[in-house]
Amino acid sequence: MDCKGQIEMHNYLTSVYEESDARSTLITIVQALNHAKHGVDILSGTRVRTHFARPNWRDVFNKVAAKHPCSTVGVFYCGTPVLAKELRRLSQELSSQTSTRFQFRKEYF
Incomplete structure (x- = not known):
């Protein structure tokens, strides 16, 4: 989210593994630890965290809709x-x- 709350980015690397796959869970844990320690994404080097695996897109859209009515x-x-x-x-x-x-x-x- 930018300073004024105008831009919100969500990056998804969907070609990795399914969301429930143990490998995507491991990548997600490493990502979370690195982001907590350094404040940057391990893939892009930006503050925007990359989500690894294929999400339930309907859930993603519903969450965004609920957050931005x-x-x-x-x-x-x-x-x-x-x-x-x-x-x-x-x-x-x-x-x-x-x-x-x-x-x-x-x-x-």
């Missing part, structure tokens, strides 16, 4: 078309089911 939230994605389709669909669904408006944007690199 009556707001517009940008969803920026770079990756495979399959996940882009799912995130676009969830952006549309949750925009109609909550007071939060999700605007999906796919990045091409």
Whole structure:
């Protein structure tokens, strides 16, 4: 979150392992310890923590909607078309089911 509370970033490295996999749990523990000690992410070197493994995207969207009611939230994605389709669909669904408006944007690199 930035100083004014305008920008909030969540990074997900989804190609690692499933969320319940022991290996992703180990990576998450190492990440948490490093972030607590140094205040930076082990992967990006920034204050934004990277989440390892594939989350339940509906839960992620619902948490963001609950935290930012009556707001517009940008969803920026770079990756495979399959996940882009799912995130676009969830952006549309949750925009109609909550007071939060999700605007999906796919990045091409």
